[in-house]
Amino acid sequence: MYCFPRPSKADLLVSIMSDRSKAALDELRERLRKLEQGGRVPTKRYVNMSEAAAFLGKSREWLPRRLLAGTGPQGRRRGRQWQFRIEDLDAFAESTD
Numbered sequence: 001m002y003c004f005p006r007p008s009k010a011d012l013l014v015s016i017m018s019d020r021s022k023a024a025l026d027e028l029r030e031r032l033r034k035l036e037q038g039g040r041v042p043t044k045r046y047v048n049m050s051e052a053a054a055f056l057g058k059s060r061e062w063l064p065r066r067l068l069a070g071t072g073p074q075g076r077r078r079g080r081q082w083q084f085r086i087e088d089l090d091a092f093a094e095s096t097d
């Protein structure tokens with residue numbers, strides 16, 4: 001007696017999903033892929049120099065050189081530390097692409 005292979009639960013779910021649900025699932029997968037490629041997004045509004053460099057995908061030494069040259073992202077000094085807004089880092093990253 002020949003026995004057909006038993007379909008997996010995932011295969012069964014996909015077979016009964018509507019086209020709209022499949023499209024929504026594909027969209028979520030694409031968004032997840034983009035988030036994973038982009039790295040970790042900080043949840044706080046301001047970041048320090050190390051976090052800003054990591055956010056931009058650059059080295060810690062790259063950022064002070066850009067600030068001295070006047071070609072880096074907008075930031076402000078608070079005492080001896082630099083602080084950068086996430087929105088400013090996003091704008092800088094988009095302008096350099």
